[in-house]
Amino acid sequence: MPWPLLVPALAGLAFLVLPLAGLLVRAPWATLPGRLAEPRVLEALRLSLVTATIATAVCLLLGVPLAWLLARTTLPGRRVLRALVTVPLVLPPVVGGVALLLVLGRRGLIGQWLYDAFGVSLPFTTTGVVVAEAFVAMPFLVIAVEGALRAADQRYEEAAATLGASRWTVFRRVTLPMVAPGVLAGAVLCWARALGEFGATITFAGNFPGRTQTMPLAVYLALETDPDAAIVLSLVLLAVSVIVLAGLRDRWVGAA
Amino acid sequence: MNMKAHLVVERPAFRLDVRISAAAGEVVALLGPNGAGKTTALRGLAGLTALNGGRVELDGAEVHHLPPERRGIGVVFQDYLLFPHLSALDNVAFGPRCKGLGKAAARRAAAELLDRVGLAGHAHVRPGRLSGGQAQRVALARALAVRPRLLLLDEPLAALDAHTRLEIRAELRRHLADFDGATILVTHDALDAMVLAHRLVVIENGAVVQTGTPGEIARHPRTDYVARLVGLNLYRGEADGEHVVVGEVRFSSAERLTGPAFVAFPPSAVALYRSRPDGSPRNLWQVVIDGIERHGDHVRVHLRGPIPLLADVTPAAAADLDLTPGQDVWAAVKATETHAYPA
Numbered sequence: 001m002p003w004p005l006l007v008p009a010l011a012g013l014a015f016l017v018l019p020l021a022g023l024l025v026r027a028p029w030a031t032l033p034g035r036l037a038e039p040r041v042l043e044a045l046r047l048s049l050v051t052a053t054i055a056t057a058v059c060l061l062l063g064v065p066l067a068w069l070l071a072r073t074t075l076p077g078r079r080v081l082r083a084l085v086t087v088p089l090v091l092p093p094v095v096g097g098v099a100l101l102l103v104l105g106r107r108g109l110i111g112q113w114l115y116d117a118f119g120v121s122l123p124f125t126t127t128g129v130v131v132a133e134a135f136v137a138m139p140f141l142v143i144a145v146e147g148a149l150r151a152a153d154q155r156y157e158e159a160a161a162t163l164g165a166s167r168w169t170v171f172r173r174v175t176l177p178m179v180a181p182g183v184l185a186g187a188v189l190c191w192a193r194a195l196g197e198f199g200a201t202i203t204f205a206g207n208f209p210g211r212t213q214t215m216p217l218a219v220y221l222a223l224e225t226d227p228d229a230a231i232v233l234s235l236v237l238l239a240v241s242v243i244v245l246a247g248l249r250d251r252w253v254g255a256a
Numbered sequence: 257m258n259m260k261a262h263l264v265v266e267r268p269a270f271r272l273d274v275r276i277s278a279a280a281g282e283v284v285a286l287l288g289p290n291g292a293g294k295t296t297a298l299r300g301l302a303g304l305t306a307l308n309g310g311r312v313e314l315d316g317a318e319v320h321h322l323p324p325e326r327r328g329i330g331v332v333f334q335d336y337l338l339f340p341h342l343s344a345l346d347n348v349a350f351g352p353r354c355k356g357l358g359k360a361a362a363r364r365a366a367a368e369l370l371d372r373v374g375l376a377g378h379a380h381v382r383p384g385r386l387s388g389g390q391a392q393r394v395a396l397a398r399a400l401a402v403r404p405r406l407l408l409l410d411e412p413l414a415a416l417d418a419h420t421r422l423e424i425r426a427e428l429r430r431h432l433a434d435f436d437g438a439t440i441l442v443t444h445d446a447l448d449a450m451v452l453a454h455r456l457v458v459i460e461n462g463a464v465v466q467t468g469t470p471g472e473i474a475r476h477p478r479t480d481y482v483a484r485l486v487g488l489n490l491y492r493g494e495a496d497g498e499h500v501v502v503g504e505v506r507f508s509s510a511e512r513l514t515g516p517a518f519v520a521f522p523p524s525a526v527a528l529y530r531s532r533p534d535g536s537p538r539n540l541w542q543v544v545i546d547g548i549e550r551h552g553d554h555v556r557v558h559l560r561g562p563i564p565l566l567a568d569v570t571p572a573a574a575a576d577l578d579l580t581p582g583q584d585v586w587a588a589v590k591a592t593e594t595h596a597y598p599a
Contacts, residue, residue: 162302162330162399163354163398166325169354
């Protein structure tokens with residue numbers, strides 16, 4: 001094996017694995033069970049899981065049709081559209097949070113109207129957390145699903161059409177089942193991204209325990225006051241990620 | 257059911273412009289080499305490729321402005337395109353479901369069709385686990401399940417191995433005979449076309465070059481491609497009563513005609529001699545052996561001379577003549593097997 005490849009490869013591997021190992025080494029294993037049962041931890045964990053899951057559902061509901069639009073139609077300006085969709089992917093999440101505030105804040109372009117018409121105010125609420133997470137995570141889903149749609153053999157859709165299927169039926173009964181692995185992969189990426197969301201959430205939804213304080217926010221806060229608690233929370237996040245990855249490994253890694 | 261179509265599809269380096277018709281119960285084969293436009297024509301009929309001109313009529317009603325799902329045209333695709341996530345039964349039930357039938361009723365109809373193609377026992381198998389022949393039959397059942405007025409088959413046997421092909425061809429012929437709508441079959445295989453179709457439409461370079469019954473086409477090819485398909489030597493020349501003049505060669509033929517004419521004869525009508533035969537048969541030339549190949553149970557000899565020529569001789573005759581490429585031989589064609597017809 002040529003060493004110019006081997007040495008950086010091993011260094012890269014160590015770089016990725018060592019910090020996680022450090023987390024395990026420094027964890028306060030003796031007091032772990034007690035700390036895990038702390039209401040603050042459980043609350044943050046519950047909030048994180050619930051908001052990430054709802055955000056993923058929202059992304060699926062909006063993102064799959066959006067991916068279909070990008071992959072299956074010949075809209076003028078489709079390339080610009082795709083570029084716009086991917087902006088949140090490269091945008092610093094904090095900027096995303098600021099942008100959300102400007103649009104959906106109580107004095108925002110849409111937020112003002114929402115508040116006047118329905119008395120709805122999104123910032124600094126749990127719904128706001130979902131909005132922030134969905135904003136940041138949706139591009140992951142859209143890109144994964146669009147890729148799956150492009151890779152899928154469109155002739156199956158033609159075959160369905162000759163059997164009398166409308167475009168909606170084709171999508172529901174042929175396209176969607178055939179790209180299901182891609183949708184699943186996208187949803188997992190999306191969920192993981194939503195679970196780890198920090199910048200947009202803290203900017204748009206704030207950091208209120210029980211309402212908007214998700215796990216990453218709790219970790220950050222705990223690091224200042226109680227480093228051991230931060231490690232415990234980080235471990236939980238790590239465990240959740242690993243469990244999800246392991247659970248979907250065959251379908252996801254196998255399909256990718 | 258009556259189908260009449262004029263299909264025009266324009267591509268940067270290709271133009272398809274063909275007229276096709278088919279009556280109820282009739283099987284018409286679109287026969288042609290790869291790239292001739294057969295599949296494009298089929299897609300145009302089905303509505304999967306937009307036409308740049310022309311029209312498609314079913315029973316006098318125009319359908320070419322309708323999307324594929326509203327044309328009532330069934331298609332069996334070349335690689336079948338069975339939905340991989342559905343069982344054989346649900347593949348066949350897909351069309352009836354789209355037509356608004358309930359799940360149970362659609363499945364009953366599908367089960368009946370699967371039974372008809374002899375696959376009742378495979379109803380719950382996914383397409384990935386069906387053999388090529390089975391998949392072909394499921395695809396046929398799926399296309400017939402929507403009771404199409406017109407059935408289109410795109411190279412229905414091309415994906416099968418030689419043995420399965422024989423079996424499925426006979427079976428397909430039976431199913432097509434039972435089908436009361438019109439059938440258009442696309443193939444580049446002359447045998448498939450001859451066995452399955454009542455009428456052939458030969459397409460080359462996007463245009464129809466010959467139509468007729470399999471018998472007519474086999475006896476009177478009008479292009480080199482068709483002549484090769486049906487295994488005949490074919491020449492175009494000028495007839496003057498008893499002879500047809502092709503270049504410097506004068507053919508005596510069984511027919512009498514005048515004007516532009518084709519001359520055709522099978523390679524088996526050509527006899528080869530080491531030296532000029534006695535009694536001088538009428539169609540006799542000196543030729544050079546270009547190549548020799550095994551062809552079924554005989555030897556096919558490629559000859560060049562005043563006209564290019566294929567000759568079939570028995571292995572014994574080939575051995576006796578000691579044929580080698582580059583060698584000069586005499587070729588004689590029996591006038592009784594030489595057919596001339598107007599060009």
